[in-house]
Amino acid sequence: xxxxxxxxxxLTSVELDTTVDHVIYLLHQSGxxxxxxxxxxxxxxxxxxxxxxxRALLPGYVDMLESSAFLPSLDQLGRKLHxxxxxxxxEFMVREVIAARPDDSDLHLADLMIRKGxxxxxxxxxxxxxxxxxxxxxxxxxxxx
Amino acid sequence: xxxxVTLNPTLDKFYWVDELPLCLDQxxxxxxxxxxxxxxxxxxxxxxxxxxxxxHGAETIALGFLAGHTGxxxxxxxxxxxxxxxxxxxxxxTRTNVTVIARGREYHPLLIHEEGPPVPxxxxxxxxxxxxxxxxxxxYVVLGGAVPSGCPPDCYRTLVRIARTAGARVVVHAGGEPxxxxxxxxxxxxxxxxxxELQLGDMPVSTAQQIVRAGKxxxxxxxxxCLISHHVTGDILVTGDGVWELEARVPLSTFKNLVGADxxxxxxxLVALLRGEELVEAARYGMAAAMxxxxxxxxxxxxxxxxxxxxxxxxxxxxxxx
Numbered sequence: 001x002x003x004x005x006x007x008x009x010x011l012t013s014v015e016l017d018t019t020v021d022h023v024i025y026l027l028h029q030s031g032x033x034x035x036x037x038x039x040x041x042x043x044x045x046x047x048x049x050x051x052x053x054x055r056a057l058l059p060g061y062v063d064m065l066e067s068s069a070f071l072p073s074l075d076q077l078g079r080k081l082h083x084x085x086x087x088x089x090x091e092f093m094v095r096e097v098i099a100a101r102p103d104d105s106d107l108h109l110a111d112l113m114i115r116k117g118x119x120x121x122x123x124x125x126x127x128x129x130x131x132x133x134x135x136x137x138x139x140x141x142x143x144x145x
Numbered sequence: 146x147x148x149x150v151t152l153n154p155t156l157d158k159f160y161w162v163d164e165l166p167l168c169l170d171q172x173x174x175x176x177x178x179x180x181x182x183x184x185x186x187x188x189x190x191x192x193x194x195x196x197x198x199x200x201h202g203a204e205t206i207a208l209g210f211l212a213g214h215t216g217x218x219x220x221x222x223x224x225x226x227x228x229x230x231x232x233x234x235x236x237x238x239t240r241t242n243v244t245v246i247a248r249g250r251e252y253h254p255l256l257i258h259e260e261g262p263p264v265p266x267x268x269x270x271x272x273x274x275x276x277x278x279x280x281x282x283x284x285y286v287v288l289g290g291a292v293p294s295g296c297p298p299d300c301y302r303t304l305v306r307i308a309r310t311a312g313a314r315v316v317v318h319a320g321g322e323p324x325x326x327x328x329x330x331x332x333x334x335x336x337x338x339x340x341x342e343l344q345l346g347d348m349p350v351s352t353a354q355q356i357v358r359a360g361k362x363x364x365x366x367x368x369x370x371c372l373i374s375h376h377v378t379g380d381i382l383v384t385g386d387g388v389w390e391l392e393a394r395v396p397l398s399t400f401k402n403l404v405g406a407d408x409x410x411x412x413x414x415l416v417a418l419l420r421g422e423e424l425v426e427a428a429r430y431g432m433a434a435a436m437x438x439x440x441x442x443x444x445x446x447x448x449x450x451x452x453x454x455x456x457x458x459x460x461x462x463x464x465x466x467x
Contacts, residue, residue: 008224009229012230015274029212031217
């Protein structure tokens with residue numbers, strides 16, 4: 001099975017100057033775990049995920065210690081979120097886009113998801129424009145048939 | 146690719162009942178109406194056109210605003226039908242439109258239409274950027290349905306201008322002031338929604354003569370073609386080349402659900418245009434799609450063979466009165 005047969009044709013995405021606040025709102029509304037970030041020509045130039053946002057909120061030492069046990073409270077994260085809420089998502093997105101092509105096989109998609117620990121992969125055309133998204137659950141749902 | 150815009154989508158809910166009370170005024174007690182069957186589907190003019198197109202193998206992307214849980218249901222339904230979706234999410238809840246159809250009175254259903262959530266200024270800005278980007282890849286753009294609060298009344302005019310600049314042909318499938326404003330930008334085709342009022346701007350469109358007169362005026366203002374419903378089974382097409390009367394010779398008693406028939410007409414017309422057919426023949430195919438849709442309980446007839454069968458009942462006459 002090919003990526004274009006299993007993907008959701010949902011082009012929900014954000015632009016480079018979309019604010020952190022709006023991305024959180026959109027992730028909550030859409031139920032997606034991450035969103036592609038597109039430039040003025042609609043080309044995917046980054047990905048912003050819940051994980052990226054959490055990383056942006058955590059103090060540097062949490063990454064260093066690989067533990068959140070030293071966090072005093074969530075209030076600190078709330079304050080930090082308030083600070084960065086109006087900032088553009090371009091500052092926090094991951095620029096290395098792991099994506100699939102419409103003709104990639106389901107095996108390739110599954111391999112990417114397992115190896116990279118991804119919940120979903122954007123599917124891009126030859127000009128790197130978003131044409132769909134494959135979620136882990138889409139693959140599992142197909143396999144169950 | 147055909148881009149459709151639905152600024153105020155809906156979740157259409159249909160209930161079939163044995164009968165409706167003759168009078169809903171001053172009931173002595175609560176009125177309970179049991180429904181033997183119900184259906185729901187993503188709705189709104191542009192969305193219906195996209196659903197029709199996708200099910201007939203045409204590449205289509207639906208744009209607009211969605212909100213809340215109802216918006217999620219609308220999105221899932223669209224994706225399930227093969228429509229590519231690119232919506233802007235707004236606060237609130239996408240509206241629900243209810244149609245109650247009583248046995249033997251399919252032609253006169255009870256309709257309850259919600260208003261829909263207002264569109265915040267920021268969401269409108271995001272939508273316009275999205276639209277400007279997507280319209281570059283579109284061959285046709287369909288602007289369909291009501292304009293929600295928060296969108297200016299001349300927003301269709303702006304959207305027509307942007308699409309025309311990008312080289313796309315625009316179909317405006319709407320009514321009221323937004324349509325009148327859009328006409329000023331000379332879209333490819335207008336399909337006025339005259340359900341609420343038999344009026345196109347300040348022109349009445351009750352009789353064939355009035356429709357032709359209004360159509361000619363609109364075409365004179367730079368619109369490529371004007372297609373207006375005349376009775377349930379008739380439409381009048383006015384272009385710079387002339388006037389055509391389309392008539393479907395089918396009894397009204399065959400109709401099961403009229404909601405969405407107009408959108409099937411626009412969808413069918415576009416499918417035929419994409420196949421390379423001339424506008425008049427494309428309008429004839431659109432009318433066959435509308436009749437086939439009215440004859441099934443589902444909102445849209447997605448069976449091409451049924452539309453082909455209906456085509457035999459649609460006749461076209463060259464007109465010109467008015």
